Amino acid sequence: MRGKYVTETLRVEESGIARAAETLRAGGLVAVPTETVYGLAARADSEAAVADIYAAKGRPSFNPLIVHVASLDAAREFADFSPQAEALAQAYWPGPLTLVLPRKSEAGLAAAVTAGLDTIALRMPAHPVMRRVLEETRLPLAAPSANRSGYISPTSAAHVLASLDGRIQAVLDGGECERGLESTIAAVRGDGTVEILRPGPVELDAGTGAGGGIEAPGQLASHYAPGKPVRLMATQVAPDDFVIGFGDIAGDCSLSESGDLAEAAARLYACLHLGARSPKPRIAVAPIPAEGIGIAINDRLQRAATPPDQSSSGS
Numbered sequence: 001m002r003g004k005y006v007t008e009t010l011r012v013e014e015s016g017i018a019r020a021a022e023t024l025r026a027g028g029l030v031a032v033p034t035e036t037v038y039g040l041a042a043r044a045d046s047e048a049a050v051a052d053i054y055a056a057k058g059r060p061s062f063n064p065l066i067v068h069v070a071s072l073d074a075a076r077e078f079a080d081f082s083p084q085a086e087a088l089a090q091a092y093w094p095g096p097l098t099l100v101l102p103r104k105s106e107a108g109l110a111a112a113v114t115a116g117l118d119t120i121a122l123r124m125p126a127h128p129v130m131r132r133v134l135e136e137t138r139l140p141l142a143a144p145s146a147n148r149s150g151y152i153s154p155t156s157a158a159h160v161l162a163s164l165d166g167r168i169q170a171v172l173d174g175g176e177c178e179r180g181l182e183s184t185i186a187a188v189r190g191d192g193t194v195e196i197l198r199p200g201p202v203e204l205d206a207g208t209g210a211g212g213g214i215e216a217p218g219q220l221a222s223h224y225a226p227g228k229p230v231r232l233m234a235t236q237v238a239p240d241d242f243v244i245g246f247g248d249i250a251g252d253c254s255l256s257e258s259g260d261l262a263e264a265a266a267r268l269y270a271c272l273h274l275g276a277r278s279p280k281p282r283i284a285v286a287p288i289p290a291e292g293i294g295i296a297i298n299d300r301l302q303r304a305a306t307p308p309d310q311s312s313s314g315s
Helices: 014-025 047-057 072-076 083-092 128-137 157-164 261-277 294-305
Strands: 008-011 030-033 038-043 066-068 097-102 119-123 170-173 184-188 194-198 241-245 282-285
Touching (some): 008 014, 014 038, 014 128, 014 170, 038 047, 038 128, 038 157, 072 083, 083 097, 083 184, 157 170, 261 282
Parallel strands (some): 030 170, 066 119, 097 184
Antiparallel strands (some): 030 038
């Protein structure tokens, strides 16, 4: 069903960035490119704006949001940084690493941003367009992936419009996202240990979270779903399979004919979008090595292959 807005597509130029910033300051929703995927941005200090994110996406209220900031100093206003957290931020920011840290009680952000948790997820993005928007608005921006909740993440403006056209005020078209996978999410615990809550482009020497509850986006069992069955580790395929190939295994869409995992990560969601639109009833995905960024690719694929009735949807 058509939404209540005529969604503008803004160009990445002075007027487009100014228009995006103006819309965000007024409490609107704007899809903005990052180095990972397109984020659905809204001012994180506004209860109404954050509520509109959840409504536009159909996102469950227990799933917290990542708050994007322009600087480490800005991040320190919202969370307590231990020496371990400081070291990670200094090493990887700006970049595709989200830190889950103890939230300051005086943070002044919308309560829904943290979904009632005493932690907050923070990231300083590297993409020049998102950085320009943050600098122009001078606001912290909540920005989950710019898609309907539970569906495939968007790596282009066209992907955003496919599910959110009419539901948001604007999309800032910055072309294809370079990384193609959402940020690594790491929680820094009170005892100084670091746990990976979601694998991503940044590889850390850290343990994996035990999964006791939802602390950050992308932890639900069913996620990134294309709306049809997905079969993984497929070496034999049927004529009516939409095949996502890798390396020597050809397909209707190849993640990387040369077997390059970075290229595969960048193309993953584009191939899943093509598979979702294909008339073929199933998607079969070639084996992906579980090493390096391949670990994050397989994480997303496993969630895409999990039937929605096995998990509440969210993103």
